[in-house]
Amino acid sequence: EAGVTQFPSHSVIEKGQTVTLRCDPISGHDNLYWYRRVMGKEIKFLLHFVKESKQDESGMPNNRFLAERTGGTYSTLKVQPAELEDSGVYFCASSQVPGGGGYTFGSGTRLTVV
Amino acid sequence: SQQGEEDPQALSIQEGENATMNCSYKTSINNLQWYRQNSGRGLVHLILIRSNEREKHSGRLRVTLDTSKKSSSLLITASRAADTASYFCATVRDPGAGSYQLTFGKGTKLSVIP
Numbered sequence: 001e002a003g004v005t006q007f008p009s010h011s012v013i014e015k016g017q018t019v020t021l022r023c024d025p026i027s028g029h030d031n032l033y034w035y036r037r038v039m040g041k042e043i044k045f046l047l048h049f050v051k052e053s054k055q056d057e058s059g060m061p062n063n064r065f066l067a068e069r070t071g072g073t074y075s076t077l078k079v080q081p082a083e084l085e086d087s088g089v090y091f092c093a094s095s096q097v098p099g100g101g102g103y104t105f106g107s108g109t110r111l112t113v114v
Numbered sequence: 115s116q117q118g119e120e121d122p123q124a125l126s127i128q129e130g131e132n133a134t135m136n137c138s139y140k141t142s143i144n145n146l147q148w149y150r151q152n153s154g155r156g157l158v159h160l161i162l163i164r165s166n167e168r169e170k171h172s173g174r175l176r177v178t179l180d181t182s183k184k185s186s187s188l189l190i191t192a193s194r195a196a197d198t199a200s201y202f203c204a205t206v207r208d209p210g211a212g213s214y215q216l217t218f219g220k221g222t223k224l225s226v227i228p
Contacts, residue, residue: 004156031214033215033216035216035218041220042218042219042220043157043202043204043216043218044218045215045216045217048214048215055214056214056215058215059215091156091157093157098214099144099145099206099214101162102147102159102162103147103157103159103216104159105149105156105157105158105159106156107154107155107156108156
């Protein structure tokens, strides 16, 4: 089966610009998660979708971040406007069972805000 | 509070030796998972151990869980150069807490020298 796909793999943008990251989960996985790792810190949870609904968005840092999952398939994470501290690697993961089984992660999008 | 803290932060061993990594956490958990990340790649799920389990094996991997000490260990036996990667533990809290998010530690960077 195809894995979790993230696009783009790298993005360099200027402070104040907008960037949209995309994640295609494994087909049939209702659960989709976004995580990020900023330089030198732990990988942190951002939010969890079940199908198209936000199950848990407690990790979203502020209202500059907007995640959507229209139709319950792929998801986008938009950062608008981007700030320097948003730089890091953004991971997407999907799973069939929430929390009870292993998660399949994508390779991540490395975002650099200059 | 920080959860899933790995120890040591870096480990360098010779090929064929065993590698042991430890993880401590602070809250009650439903399960604990170990992931591997090769440089520039995504996280790969290795093994999951539930809170009512004490030990689990998968190939050359052995994971233990001590819920009284809130700690886990990952043992890789007969290490290979290809095991060189960063290893992360991640916990899932009791779903009764309403969240299925993974809480990661900072990871252990393992180098296996041929």
